[in-house]
């Protein structure tokens with residue numbers, strides 16, 4: 001029987017872009033505008049994936065430097081090849097063991113990653129370690145438990161009606177702390193009592209139902225990993241069920257909500 005993280009496959013850069021990267025880029029823009037970071041900062045990013053947030057920072061916020069890290073060497077290689085900017089460097093590293101000295105960056109951040117790390121509190125403490133006094137600790141995660149990512153929520157609801165094992169694989173069940181209240185509690189527990197937490201919403205629009213379905217067949221990420229693992233007949237039944245709900249012959253327009261957090265490290 002599959003375990004909850006068996007389908008957390010983070011490797012294929014192009015597949016990830018189709019499934020998540022393009023939406024992550026939209027959230028990244030909104031997040032940075034809310035974060036309102038100073039220019040000329042030294043940044044550290046955790047779990048950069050295909051560089052959605054990295055490239056927005058480089059494009060609009062004139063960093064002095066940015067070190068983008070990810071646990072997946074495939075993603076780090078993909079992103080290194082994609083982002084050619086002398087201010088950016090890339091390293092394979094986990095959130096639990098950041099490859100930098102204490103107090104050496106102005107802003108540490110991560111996009112859609114915190115829920116996937118083994119220990120959320122320890123990760124926040126590790127993020128705090130690398131910040132200079134007055135630096136900013138920040139991140140955002142999808143609002144999975146609130147059904148906030150409608151395209152993923154629709155997938156898991158349909159999957160669960162055909163396969164009861166899918167209930168436990170749904171990120172809403174796996175990451176119950178990804179709510180405003182849950183993140184507030186986590187931040188207090190990690191010694192960040194002044195955390196500022198805010199919702200960020202985007203529209204995820206697919207030109208038609210086939211465009212909605214296609215990324216689920218590519219295998220990158222928990223829902224696509226599960227989808228790809230199904231026998232053909234089961235996958236077709238799942239597709240048909242989703243089409244019944246979402247295919248009205250035109251664009252499939254859904255909402256996606258993330259929770260963003262920022263906190264200033266005391267000196």
Ligand SMILES: C[S@@+](CC[C@H](N)C(=O)[O-])C[C@H]1O[C@@H](n2cnc3c(N)ncnc32)[C@H](O)[C@@H]1O
Pocket residue numbers: 010020021024025046047048049050051052053069070071072075093094095096110111112113116117118
């Ligand atoms: C949903 S993706 C987000 C990628 C990118 N930040 C974005 O916004 O598109 C999650 C990323 O977290 C990375 N990841 C998962 N566990 C990690 C860990 N323990 N330490 C560092 N990165 C991790 C994965 O390799 C993947 O790139």
